[in-house]
Amino acid sequence: MESVLVFYTLTAAISAYLLWFWLLARNLNGPKTWPLVGSLPYLFMNRSRIHDWIAKNLHSTGAAATYQTCTIAIPFFARKAGFYTVTCHPKNIEHILRTRFDNYPKGPTWQVAFHDLLGQGIFNSDGETWLIQRKTAALEFTTRTLRQAMARWVNRTIRTRLWVILEKAAKQQTAVDLQDLLLRLTFDNICGLTFGKDPETLSPDLPENLFAIAFDSATEATLQRLLYPGFLWRLKKIFDVGAENRLRKSLQVVENYMTEALEARKEAPSDDLLSRFMKKRDSDGNLFQNSVLKRIALNFVLAGRDTSSVALSWFFWLVMNTPRVEETIICELSTVLQETRGKDTRKWIEEPLTFDEADKLIYLKAAFAETLRLYPSVPEDFKYVVSDDVLPDGTYLPAGSTVTYSIYSMGRMKNIWGEDCLEFKPERWLSDGGDRFESPKDGYKFMAFNGGPRTCLGKDLAYLQMKSVASAVLLRYRLSLVPGHRVEQKMSLTLFMKNGLRVYLSPRELVAPTKASMSA
Numbered sequence: 001m002e003s004v005l006v007f008y009t010l011t012a013a014i015s016a017y018l019l020w021f022w023l024l025a026r027n028l029n030g031p032k033t034w035p036l037v038g039s040l041p042y043l044f045m046n047r048s049r050i051h052d053w054i055a056k057n058l059h060s061t062g063a064a065a066t067y068q069t070c071t072i073a074i075p076f077f078a079r080k081a082g083f084y085t086v087t088c089h090p091k092n093i094e095h096i097l098r099t100r101f102d103n104y105p106k107g108p109t110w111q112v113a114f115h116d117l118l119g120q121g122i123f124n125s126d127g128e129t130w131l132i133q134r135k136t137a138a139l140e141f142t143t144r145t146l147r148q149a150m151a152r153w154v155n156r157t158i159r160t161r162l163w164v165i166l167e168k169a170a171k172q173q174t175a176v177d178l179q180d181l182l183l184r185l186t187f188d189n190i191c192g193l194t195f196g197k198d199p200e201t202l203s204p205d206l207p208e209n210l211f212a213i214a215f216d217s218a219t220e221a222t223l224q225r226l227l228y229p230g231f232l233w234r235l236k237k238i239f240d241v242g243a244e245n246r247l248r249k250s251l252q253v254v255e256n257y258m259t260e261a262l263e264a265r266k267e268a269p270s271d272d273l274l275s276r277f278m279k280k281r282d283s284d285g286n287l288f289q290n291s292v293l294k295r296i297a298l299n300f301v302l303a304g305r306d307t308s309s310v311a312l313s314w315f316f317w318l319v320m321n322t323p324r325v326e327e328t329i330i331c332e333l334s335t336v337l338q339e340t341r342g343k344d345t346r347k348w349i350e351e352p353l354t355f356d357e358a359d360k361l362i363y364l365k366a367a368f369a370e371t372l373r374l375y376p377s378v379p380e381d382f383k384y385v386v387s388d389d390v391l392p393d394g395t396y397l398p399a400g401s402t403v404t405y406s407i408y409s410m411g412r413m414k415n416i417w418g419e420d421c422l423e424f425k426p427e428r429w430l431s432d433g434g435d436r437f438e439s440p441k442d443g444y445k446f447m448a449f450n451g452g453p454r455t456c457l458g459k460d461l462a463y464l465q466m467k468s469v470a471s472a473v474l475l476r477y478r479l480s481l482v483p484g485h486r487v488e489q490k491m492s493l494t495l496f497m498k499n500g501l502r503v504y505l506s507p508r509e510l511v512a513p514t515k516a517s518m519s520a
């Protein structure tokens, strides 16, 4: 008797919710909604191209005033009553990231999910905890010594590893997965820069490194927590099964590795970030505890690794497909290197770029900005809404909901970047004379490095690393895609290539530019 009553009450409640949900969902700006399931069918059908689907929804919706913001209805799933607000409107994004920064923190869902991996590190905290780390880190990131440290690590991984591997592949005419090599390279660099210990994952025999595997596996298991309703992973954690079991084991490996790294740095401090943080004090004037220091270091590894390597992968792919851009890059490199190293082209490929050479490569920087406009390493990002708010375009956001901003879609909007927004054109980043790199001056149009108080701290280091690697590869080789290899996006919080980037390499003939070829 009682169970029947419970059954009817539940059924009535769920039906009432679904009816209400449907009535609301009918009038939204956004993809088509059905009763019961909202936009789930389209979402599901488009699951292998989510970012393009979101971009399309942001294109096509309604009146001019509201387009570039849409609401996706997913019953039960989306936090706060089943509606996801997604925007790529520059004014809205400025409002969220800068003007009303305090109303849009990372928020509890994100922080709780990432807590086991990242603790209260800079990437995963808000308020005071975030601010003190940000201030400390911001000071360090402006120093010349940190940039020199990065240049040194990059120099080492290129000279002694990347070149060795590429040379062998070119000689034997075997294909390499460039994305895999780049992931290894940036991992070695960021570990060196962060805690002064290089795991050497980029070696000719491509070793399986326990720390790298554990770190990847922990990141992936953490991201899974965000995909499903929160109670699911909590249950799994209690019973220690599935992804949660993998997470616990991986974290153990990561923890041990970091303990060793920290001990080593305590005995012999160096110019890495961990050594620098060891000398700093928190808001109460105390030194950071060991457990906190380890989390701080892991936050930098997470922030600085995949982002750079996936950007490099998309860059190489775009350049391979755009001969005009490739020629211009080689021409710029030749001009700069002829100035610094003379006419003998063998000297150009003997050593990776010096710091000052990298600084002169304006067009190459533009090509990276252009890559990140079309393929931002972080394609969608989220913020939590603390109190009710209205966005500049009139969209209402209830307290406790999540707002997503689509960095990927921004680069693909005609009214932001013009009719040719889908074309790969580094020139849009150059000043009229073509001699300076210029970010868009008016407003929040390019958010690949985020904006406002939480702008990426590693931007300059990232450009430095990417320029060095790009030159190291392109000056020596021409790349061609392995026939039949499909370049596709992986659906994850970082824009990986799903099947990697498989290429053949053939030696490039370099010629010192003459006056005539320069003006052509």
Ligand code: HEM
Binding pocket: 122, 123, 134, 299, 300, 303, 304, 305, 307, 308, 311, 372, 376, 377, 378, 381, 382, 447, 448, 449, 450, 453, 454, 455, 456, 457, 458, 459, 461, 462
């Ligand atoms: C192409 C390469 C890179 C891209 C596209 C990129 C992009 C981003 C983005 C979008 C954010 C904001 C994330 C959020 O708050 O939701 C961010 C934050 C951050 N990035 Fe980067 N990043 C890159 C490289 C690096 C590197 C190499 C480092 C370190 C050496 C780094 C350090 C950080 C840090 C510490 C933050 C957190 C800032 C804060 O929350 O206050 N990034 N980055």
Ligand SMILES: *[C@@H]1O[C@H](CO)[C@@H](O)[C@H](O)[C@H]1NC(C)=O
Binding pocket: 031, 032, 042, 043, 045, 046, 053, 056, 057
């Ligand atoms: C993807 O979504 C759109 C609507 O946004 C829909 O027209 C299309 O049929 C969906 N499925 C596929 C496979 O593209």
Ligand SMILES: *[C@@H]1O[C@H](CO)[C@@H](O)[C@H](O)[C@H]1NC(C)=O
Binding pocket: 151, 152, 155, 156, 159, 351, 352, 353, 354, 355
């Ligand atoms: C790279 O390393 C080599 C060998 O240690 C050194 O001769 C060269 O000056 C370094 N280049 C840079 C840019 O640090």
